[in-house]
Amino acid sequence: MIPRWPADPSHLAEAADRLRAGAVIAFPTDTLYAVGARAGDPAAVQRLYQVKHRPAGQPMVWLVTGREQVDAAAVISLAAGNLMQRFWPGPLTLVLPARAPITTPTIAVRAPDHEVALGLLRALAEPIASSSANLAGAPPPGDADAVLRGMPDGLDLVLDGGPCRIGQPSTILDLSGTTPRILRQGAIPASELIP
Numbered sequence: 001m002i003p004r005w006p007a008d009p010s011h012l013a014e015a016a017d018r019l020r021a022g023a024v025i026a027f028p029t030d031t032l033y034a035v036g037a038r039a040g041d042p043a044a045v046q047r048l049y050q051v052k053h054r055p056a057g058q059p060m061v062w063l064v065t066g067r068e069q070v071d072a073a074a075v076i077s078l079a080a081g082n083l084m085q086r087f088w089p090g091p092l093t094l095v096l097p098a099r100a101p102i103t104t105p106t107i108a109v110r111a112p113d114h115e116v117a118l119g120l121l122r123a124l125a126e127p128i129a130s131s132s133a134n135l136a137g138a139p140p141p142g143d144a145d146a147v148l149r150g151m152p153d154g155l156d157l158v159l160d161g162g163p164c165r166i167g168q169p170s171t172i173l174d175l176s177g178t179t180p181r182i183l184r185q186g187a188i189p190a191s192e193l194i195p
Contacts, residue, residue: 002152004144007116007161015159016123024048024154026133026147027120028161029063029112031091031170031187032140033147035155036063036130045129051154054136060129061093061108061170065121073127074098074107080175083193089113091166091187095174106176116161132169142167 005011007028015025019037022044026035035052037044039062049056064070067084074096076084083094088111098107109127112118121128132140133147133155141147144160171186173193182190 002148002155003157004148004160005157007119007159009119011159012116012119013123015120015157018156019044019120019124019128022047023156024051025157025159026144026151026155027116027159028114028144028164029117030089030114030164031112031166031168032142032164033133033144034063034112034117034128034130035133035147035151036128038124039127039129047154048129048131051151052131052134052136054131058136059104059106059108060131061110062127063117063121063130064109064111064127065118066111069121069127070096070109072099073102074109077175079180083173083175084111087188087193089118091168091170092193093170093172093184093186095172095176095183097176106174108172110170114161114165116159120159140169 024037037048090113093110095108134150143163169186171188172184174181
């Protein structure tokens with residue numbers, strides 16, 4: 001049985017320790033429940049793909065506390081910096097050109113507007129590779145009950161922070177090329193992001 005912990009400060013600190021040890025955990029964000037692993041741990045990220053049954057070619061989003069955790073991993077253009085200032089923390093995922101030693105050409109990053117997600121990120125003090133806490137192709141969950149129903153195997157623990165406020169995915173905006181592109185319409189309308 002997957003442990004279900006209240007998302008209080010002591011459990012957040014212990015969950016961060018579990019992430020450092022290679023765990024894959026589920027936790028609430030402002031949009032939906034996420035499943036994540038320490039982004040800097042390739043073996044844990046591989047487990048994350050296996051737990052989600054996610055194809056290897058579909059990149060994970062890095063959840064971060066803010067721009068300061070993105071600088072080392074990605075090239076932040078003036079436009080990207082302005083959008084971070086306007087919409088972070090919040091339901092906007094940005095796809096940016098990656099810096100070495102990241103082996104992919106781009107990286108997707110988001111700062112969630114949720115005290116549990118941000119508390120976990122601060123306790124870990126590094127990015128979390130993440131996706132919605134559902135098996136690939138299944139509906140994304142808005143509360144811990146839905147996580148446990150939809151992902152009964154593979155998770156090391158679930159942090160229960162109650163229902164998510166927004167209940168729909170983040171908008172994904174690709175700024176890695178010459179023209180901004182919406183890759184997924186989510187909580188923020190395209191009209192607010194692309195002039």
